[in-house]
Amino acid sequence: MRQLLRAVIFGILGYLIGATLTWLVRGGSLGDEVCVVFGYVVGLVGWLFGIGMGDTWVREWFGLPARESDVTGWKRYLGFSTDHKVIGVQYLATFIVVLLLGGVAAMIIRFELAQAGEGILNADRYNQVMSMHGILMVAVAVAAILGSFGNYLVPIMIGADDMAFPRLNAVTFWLIPPVAIGLLAAPTLGSFDAGWTAYPPLSVVNNGGQILFVLAVTTFGLSSILGGLNVITTIVTMRAPGMTWGRLPIFVWAAFAASMISLLTTQFFAASLVLIAMDRVAGTVFFDGGAGGDPLLYQHLFWFYSHPAVYVMVLPGFGLVLETITHMSRKPLFAYKAVVVSLLTIAGLSVIVWAHHMFTSGMAEYLHGPFMFATEMISVPTGVIFLSAMATLWRGKLWMKTPLFFAMIWIFQFLMGGVTGIFLADVVTDVSLHDSYFVVAHFHYTIMGGMIFAFLTGIFFWFPKITGRMINDRLGIIFALWLTIGFQLTFLPQFWLGTNGMNRRIADYPDQLEGANLFSSISAFFLGGSFLLLIYILLSAARRGPKAGDNPWNASTLEWQVSSPPPEHNFSGQPTVVGHPYGYGTADSRHAEFAGMTAVGLAEPEQAGTGEGGDNE
Amino acid sequence: MAMTTTPEAVHSRAEATYRPAANRLGLWLFLASETFLFSAFISSRFVVSGTDQPEHLNQGLALLLTLLLLWSSISAFRAEAAMAHDNRRLFHREMLTTIVLGALFLVGVGVEFNEALTDFPANTIYGSSFFMLIGLHAFHVLTGILALGVVWNLGRLGHYGSDNHWPVEGVVKYWHFVDLMWVAIYPTLYLFGGS
Amino acid sequence: MSDNSHDTAGLMTVIQRGWFTAGALAVLTLVEYVVATTVDAPTLWLLPFIVAKGGLILEVFMHSSDLKTLDGGNA
Ligand code: HEM
Ligand SMILES: [Cu+2]
Numbered sequence: 001m002r003q004l005l006r007a008v009i010f011g012i013l014g015y016l017i018g019a020t021l022t023w024l025v026r027g028g029s030l031g032d033e034v035c036v037v038f039g040y041v042v043g044l045v046g047w048l049f050g051i052g053m054g055d056t057w058v059r060e061w062f063g064l065p066a067r068e069s070d071v072t073g074w075k076r077y078l079g080f081s082t083d084h085k086v087i088g089v090q091y092l093a094t095f096i097v098v099l100l101l102g103g104v105a106a107m108i109i110r111f112e113l114a115q116a117g118e119g120i121l122n123a124d125r126y127n128q129v130m131s132m133h134g135i136l137m138v139a140v141a142v143a144a145i146l147g148s149f150g151n152y153l154v155p156i157m158i159g160a161d162d163m164a165f166p167r168l169n170a171v172t173f174w175l176i177p178p179v180a181i182g183l184l185a186a187p188t189l190g191s192f193d194a195g196w197t198a199y200p201p202l203s204v205v206n207n208g209g210q211i212l213f214v215l216a217v218t219t220f221g222l223s224s225i226l227g228g229l230n231v232i233t234t235i236v237t238m239r240a241p242g243m244t245w246g247r248l249p250i251f252v253w254a255a256f257a258a259s260m261i262s263l264l265t266t267q268f269f270a271a272s273l274v275l276i277a278m279d280r281v282a283g284t285v286f287f288d289g290g291a292g293g294d295p296l297l298y299q300h301l302f303w304f305y306s307h308p309a310v311y312v313m314v315l316p317g318f319g320l321v322l323e324t325i326t327h328m329s330r331k332p333l334f335a336y337k338a339v340v341v342s343l344l345t346i347a348g349l350s351v352i353v354w355a356h357h358m359f360t361s362g363m364a365e366y367l368h369g370p371f372m373f374a375t376e377m378i379s380v381p382t383g384v385i386f387l388s389a390m391a392t393l394w395r396g397k398l399w400m401k402t403p404l405f406f407a408m409i410w411i412f413q414f415l416m417g418g419v420t421g422i423f424l425a426d427v428v429t430d431v432s433l434h435d436s437y438f439v440v441a442h443f444h445y446t447i448m449g450g451m452i453f454a455f456l457t458g459i460f461f462w463f464p465k466i467t468g469r470m471i472n473d474r475l476g477i478i479f480a481l482w483l484t485i486g487f488q489l490t491f492l493p494q495f496w497l498g499t500n501g502m503n504r505r506i507a508d509y510p511d512q513l514e515g516a517n518l519f520s521s522i523s524a525f526f527l528g529g530s531f532l533l534l535i536y537i538l539l540s541a542a543r544r545g546p547k548a549g550d551n552p553w554n555a556s557t558l559e560w561q562v563s564s565p566p567p568e569h570n571f572s573g574q575p576t577v578v579g580h581p582y583g584y585g586t587a588d589s590r591h592a593e594f595a596g597m598t599a600v601g602l603a604e605p606e607q608a609g610t611g612e613g614g615d616n617e
Numbered sequence: 618m619a620m621t622t623t624p625e626a627v628h629s630r631a632e633a634t635y636r637p638a639a640n641r642l643g644l645w646l647f648l649a650s651e652t653f654l655f656s657a658f659i660s661s662r663f664v665v666s667g668t669d670q671p672e673h674l675n676q677g678l679a680l681l682l683t684l685l686l687l688w689s690s691i692s693a694f695r696a697e698a699a700m701a702h703d704n705r706r707l708f709h710r711e712m713l714t715t716i717v718l719g720a721l722f723l724v725g726v727g728v729e730f731n732e733a734l735t736d737f738p739a740n741t742i743y744g745s746s747f748f749m750l751i752g753l754h755a756f757h758v759l760t761g762i763l764a765l766g767v768v769w770n771l772g773r774l775g776h777y778g779s780d781n782h783w784p785v786e787g788v789v790k791y792w793h794f795v796d797l798m799w800v801a802i803y804p805t806l807y808l809f810g811g812s
Numbered sequence: 813m814s815d816n817s818h819d820t821a822g823l824m825t826v827i828q829r830g831w832f833t834a835g836a837l838a839v840l841t842l843v844e845y846v847v848a849t850t851v852d853a854p855t856l857w858l859l860p861f862i863v864a865k866g867g868l869i870l871e872v873f874m875h876s877s878d879l880k881t882l883d884g885g886n887a
Pocket of ligand 2: 306307310354356357
């Protein structure tokens with residue numbers, strides 16, 4: 001608490017100092033964008049110093065001993081904790097809140113679109129709300145799974161006591177609040193309205209809120225890069241004895257592949273935004289066609305990150321879903337090795353397909369073919385992952401609890417997203433579909449279907465581990481069905497709308513599209529309502545849910561072999577890994593041995609399935 | 618951190634200062650990531666202006682800066698080798714040399730910027746790339762100098778030894794990386810365009 | 813790099829290697845400059861210089877070979 005307060009004060013002071021000094025040096029007004037830029041940078045430094053870097057790193061830089069925080073209990077969640085489990089929960093809570101905020105913006109958008117003509121929002125306001133919705137949701141999609149489950153699960157799954165760089169990990173998380181503040185403060189400077197993609201020339205000439213967008217999103221990029229760095233280093237250097245690359249749980253592999261992408265390609269997003277900032281405040285002309293610049297440069301830089309970013313969103317989701325499916329169908333993961341190869345192949349291919357977002361941009365014609373081909377190549381490894389999910393379920397002993405429900409719905413959702421992607425990857429069809437509601441429906445199926453549904457799968461599967469309490473399964477299934485039905489009713493009509501002339505990012509539309517839009521809007525409110533149930537489920541389970549015990553799902557991976565929630569350093573003794581993680585159905589298969597603990601057995605589902613919250617140990 | 622375990626134990630397990638494998642890999646990954654940032658800017662330069670360059674480039678100064686940075690690389694290299702062999706006096710001297718050379722480099726960049734402002738200001742297409750790339754690189758030189766200063770000071774206070782000098786190794790690696798980026802930036806801005 | 817403490821001879825060998833490398837880099841830089849100012853459209857001519865200089869820096873100055881021993885040992 002004290003740290004947080006200090007961080008806020010230092011942050012504000014830093015902003016004032018940076019902005020004022022700049023103003024004194026160059027004149028003009030305090031609200032000028034240059035002042036905002038320097039204010040933000042100094043404020044960010046002040047914030048980080050106040051939250052805990054000052055106590056740890058900065059003191060050590062000057063040869064002083066670090067002051068470690070000695071806060072205990074729930075207060076750890078409000079301060080600079082280096083415990084990966086605390087950080088995982090911090091991410092989880094933060095991004096659920098951001099998801100809900102983005103959801104509110106979505107409701108406003110659908111309210112406006114329920115009828116043709118101008119309603120509650122004029123065209124400018126509409127673009128601002130739409131841009132805010134977009135960037136908040138993209139932030140959720142990029143960081144929610146890697147931040148929360150990546151932090152919480154990866155070290156335990158590989159038998160380590162923490163991440164490789166615990167302090168860096170804390171800094172990585174505490175970079176997020178300034179991002180949220182920066183974005184939400186944008187209306188004070190007139191908001192940003194260039195969408196989450198921030199294409200110039202608009203993003204160079206629009207209101208001052210765009211500069212806050214640039215600063216906040218660059219900070220967010222820094223956080224993703226550092227997070228990726230930490231995850232990779234942890235996986236490479238911190239595995240328990242016997243945890244060979246071939247024995248890594250599949251989520252760890254997925255986090256590894258996604259982290260590779262975010263470590264490297266995020267820099268291109270940062271670069272593209274820095275160039276926007278330079279054009280705005282330093283008078284450069286990178287995107288000014290009249291002065292010899294090239295607006296298409298931005299699109300190339302941007303998509304060189306932002307296409308791979310969709311795999312940062314979805315690969316960890318693949319991991320969570322595959323974990324859940326293998327544990328809850330009591331079968332070894334089908335084609336483990338092929339899945340690993342596919343994850344890495346997707347990560348590799350993801351950097352050579354970016355221009356499929358630019359087929360109608362006017363870029364050189366000869367680029368169309370290669371980018372179309374490369375994009376369609378990615379369907380192959382993606383298909384392998386699908387096959388693995390289906391074949392693992394095939395003739396398994398399905399344990400139809402909420403997490404498996406979500407995982408199976410996920411298969412359908414992502415299938416819809418992937419199949420519609422083919423039409424967008426194909427130049428001939430994309431020329432008509434680009435910038436229409438078909439694209440909107442496509443990426444909602446892939447991102448909301450592929451990432452949010454996987455996130456929910458993960459929440460329902462690991463909630464007992466994180467909190468030590470079970471979720472009400474009946475409510476969970478009601479929520480899953482409610483959400484899924486609402487989702488189809490909202491987004492299926494949007495494919496039709498797209499092919500019938502409804503443009504993307506537009507507040508008004510031809511009158512004859514009103515019926516389908518109204519239907520989609522009403523469904524969207526129905527869909528939005530389901531999240532109230534989710535909040536109720538999570539809060540009531542956290543307070544009153546029955547005790548979960550160590551291993552309510554009788555799962556084999558390491559995180560289930562310790563108490564719920566796990567003890568401070570995860571393991572009391574050093575675990576030794578002796579076998580494959582998913583040896584279900586093989587009598588004497590074992591994954592790990594612990595000092596002072598019996599080998600990890602793999603009970604049959606009958607045994608495990610009886611009674612919620614039964615303590616199996 | 619909960620107080621149930623001793624804070625010292627927590628500290629030494631989670632945050633040991635000398636874990637060569639993790640530290641080295643972490644730094645290499647960071648540098649790999651930075652390489653992507655530099656590549657983004659270097660390729661932007663080629664996209665907007667090919668290899669065109671103006672006639673007024675101060676080639677002499679640029680060559681001098683290149684050699685200055687090279688000189689600072691060898692002094693940084695010597696500083697690291699010295700600490701690896703417990704030769705504190707040499708370490709001390711070479712670190713200071715590196716810092717001074719780095720500062721001189723920045724002064725040179727200042728002169729360069731000043732000339733550029735009249736010859737090819739930021740609102741020309743070459744000027745945009747020039748200020749962007751040189752500015753990005755100078756920013757890295759500046760952070761490198763600050764980091765060298767911190768490590769030099771800690772070394773002076775007796776913090777490192779031959780078996781425990783990761784920060785020295787790390788900061789020197791970073792410094793060489795900044796030089797490595799210059800190897801690409803220098804021809805990009807000054808040489809590819811020919812004369 | 814060897815970690816022999818108090819081993820002046822060892823230190824001298826290491827440093828000598830550094831000087832050789834720096835010398836090579838300086839020569840490469842000067843030749844690069846001469847090539848650039850004499851040849852028309854020198855881009856392709858300069859690429860080998862960039863690769864050679866970068867390679868030397870990575871190999872000698874940045875000890876890129878320590879990447880080979882980074883795995884935690886469980887591979
Ligand atoms: C399975 C293979 C996939 C293919 C072939 C594919 C193809 C495409 C193509 C060609 C576009 C550009 C459409 C246009 O603007 O005209 C597009 C847009 C988009 N896709 Fe996909 N996609 C696939 C999977 C995904 C996944 C997994 C995600 C996210 C998790 C995703 C998220 C998006 C987003 C966000 C956009 C819109 C970007 C924007 O303009 O704002 N896609 N997709
Ligand atoms: Cu894409």
